Amino acid sequence: MSFVCRQCGACCRIKNGIVRVSDEEIKRIAAFVGMEESDFIERETELAPDRRGLILHSRADGACAFLTPDGLCRIHPVKPDKCRTFPHEWTNPDSATICPGLGEG
Numbered sequence: 004m005s006f007v008c009r010q011c012g013a014c015c016r017i018k019n020g021i022v023r024v025s026d027e028e029i030k031r032i033a034a035f036v037g038m039e040e041s042d043f044i045e046r047e048t049e050l051a052p053d054r055r056g057l058i059l060h061s062r063a064d065g066a067c068a069f070l071t072p073d074g075l076c077r078i079h080p081v082k083p084d085k086c087r088t089f090p091h092e093w094t095n096p097d098s099a100t101i102c103p104g105l106g107e108g
């Protein structure tokens with residue numbers, strides 16, 4: 004698979020997109036944004052639809068709450084595995100439609 008990220012942020016704007024976060028990731032991200040872990044959980048996460056663990060909070064338009072207005076990730080250095088490993092370790096059937104970087108290079 005050839006891939007060049009265009010930093011367009013489309014993968015962070017998928018409606019109903021889910022970014023699961025482990026306890027370790029929560030700890031790391033909370034420290035990075037300067038929040039207490041409990042506050043971070045309360046304000047920045049929600050229960051996953053399958054009720055197994057937590058996911059990052061989404062904005063009303065469905066985009067990840069950590070996506071900046073210019074399409075970048077506010078927590079890039081500590082972003083969760085789910086984000087870090089796309090599309091090198093996983094894709095969805097519609098990923099090539101959403102991600103303009105797939106198939107390039």
Ligand code: SF4
Pocket residue numbers: 014015022059067068069070071075076077078079082083086
């Ligand atoms: S954490 Fe960062 S990379 Fe992951 S979906 Fe949110 S904005 Fe995108």
Ligand code: SF4
Pocket residue numbers: 007008009010011012013014015089090101102103104105
């Ligand atoms: S949709 Fe693809 S090209 Fe755009 S930011 Fe995400 S990974 Fe990069």
